[in-house]
Structures are given as structure tokens and as C-alpha cells.
Amino acid sequence: MRFGHLGQEPRIHPDAVIAPTAVISGDVSIGAGCQVLHGAVLTAEGSPIVVGPNTIVMEHALVRASSTNAVHVGSHTLIGPMASVAGADIGEEVFLATGTRIFNGAEVGDRCEVRINAVVHLRTVLPAGTVVPISWVAVGDPLQILPPDSHEEIWAAQKELDFPGYVFGLDRDTPDLMVQLTERYGRSLSRHSEDRRLD
Template sequence: MLFEHLGASPRIDPSAVVAPTAVISGDVTIGPDCRVLHGAVVTAQGGPITLGRSVIVMENALIRATAADPVRIGDHTLVGTLASIAGARVGEEVFLASGARVFNGASVGRRCEVRINAIVHRRTALPEGTVVPIGWVAVGDPARLLSPDQHEEIGAAQPELDFPGFVFGVDRETPDLMVQLTERYGQSLARHAEDRRLD
């Protein structure tokens, strides 16, 4: 399904294949020989998304850009089932396994592997060839790789990452943080009410 969003329509190379149940919305460019499979969502919510050549987006993956954080995915990259990329740059020949998560402002270098259910936290920079093991968390620039049992180290990195401030523009110390966050984000998402289906 193709949607115009904020006046922008997807551009899909004629050699690309997009499943009829995939959703492609807004300022999205899908390059030659790409494959976007059933249930995948590629949505440009204010910022552009560019998929290079021969990118494969597996079933039920999510790729989302914002005005502050566009998405660029390099050639010959595979985005696994249920993986998500939110406002990040992903290099060429990258493997994002099933359930991998890459957050806003992150960059994943060429030939990296982010294995099953691993996380690349926001504003994290993975150098070329880095492997994030199954379920681990990459955080910082330069990236530190932390196992899921390192709760204290992961928790200590959270204020420095400032997820609510960076992504939603709300100070973490705001007493009604979730009220402010959901109201602001809800207003932004309401722009989808004007989307127009193209196919």
C-alpha cells in the first residue's frame, strides 16, 4: 500500500518488488532490486527514507524517519523480520537480524551485524564490522557493547542518551513526562489523517 504523506509520495525503482501488504508512506525512495516483504512498514514521518540498491526488508519490519532523523540504508543490507530502524543511518552490507532495534541518531557502519534482539541505542556509532551479539546492547560513541545482565551499566547510560529529549523534545525531569510526550507525539502523528492512498 502506497500513501502520500505531508505532500510527499514514495518513489520506487521499477526493478524493486514491494509486497501488496507492505505500507510505504511519504518521502521514501526505494532503490533498484530492493525487496520489501509482507507486513513491512516504511514510513517517512517528516524526514526522508532512502533504501539503496538490493536492500531486503523482511516481513513485519519497521523503518521510520522523523524530521530530525532521516533514514539512509546502504546497498546490500538485510533488515530482518520484526526488526526496527528509527531515524538512523545504516551502512552497506549490514545484517540486522530478527528483532534487532536501531534507534534515533545511531549510525551502523559497513558490514556490521546486529544479531537477534540486539539493540543499537540512540546516538550510538558502530564502527565498520562490529558484531552486536544476540540480545546485547550497543551504547555510545564510540560504542560499548553490554550484555543484557549489565543492567547497572545500561541504566547508567540512559540519562546521557536522553531519549525523551532527543526524540520527543521533552525534558526527562518533567513531572508529567508521559502526558507531555504523548500529547506532542500525538499531535505530530495526527498529520496522518490527511494521508492519501495512492494504489
């Protein structure tokens, strides 16, 4: 399913194969030889998504650009089932395994492997060839790769990255943080009410 969003329409190379239940919304460019499988969602929420040639986006993966962070995915990259990429730059020949999460402002270099259920936190930089083990967390620049049971170390690095400030423009100490966050984000997402189906 293809949708126009915010005045932009997807551009899909004629050699790309898009499953009929995939959703492609807004300013999305998909290169030659790409495969986007059933249930995958690529949604450009104010910045573009560019997917390079011969990339595979598997079932139920989510690729989302925000108003402040575009998404660029290099060629010959695989985004696994139920993986999520939000406002990040992904290099060429990258493997994002099942259930991985790549957050806003992250940079994943060429030939990196982010293994099952691993996380690359916002504004984190993975140099080319980096491997993030199963369920581990990559955080920061300079990079730290930490096991999931290292909550205090992960939180210390993550807190400095300021997720609510960077992604939503809200101070973490705001007394009604979630009220403001959901109302602000909800207004932004409500722009989909004017989307129009193209196919």
C-alpha cells in the same frame, strides 16, 4: 500500499518488488533490486527514507524517519523480520537480524552485524564490521557493547544520551512526562489523517 504523506510520495525503482501488504508512506526512495516483504512499514514522518539497491526489508519490519532524523540504508543490507530502524544511518552489507532495534541518531557502519533481538541505542556509533551479539545492547560513542543483564551500566550510558530530550524534546524530570509526550507525539502522528492512498 503506497501513501502520500506531508505532500511527498514514495519513489520506487521499477525493479524493486513491494509486497501488496507492505506500507510505504511519504518521502521514501527505494532502489533497484530491493525487496520489501509482507507487513513491512516504511514511513517518512517529516524526513526522508532512502533505501539503497538490493536491500531486503523482511516481514513486519519497521523503518521510520522522524522530523529530525532521516533514515539512510546502504546497498545489499538485510533488515530482518520484526526489526525496527528509527531515524538512523545504516551502511552497506549490514545484517540486522530478527527483532533488532536501531534508535534515532544511530550510525551503523558497513558490514556490521546486529544479531537477534540486539539493540543499538540512540546516537550510538558502530564502526564498520562491528558485531552486536544476540540480545546485547550497543550504546554510546565511544561504543560500549553490554550484555542484557548489565542494566546499571546500560542505564548509566543510556541516561547520558537523553532519549526523551533527544527524540521528544522533553526533560526526563518533567512531572507529567508521559502526558506531555503522548499529547505532543499524538499531534504529530495525527498528520496521517490527511494521507492519501496512491495504489
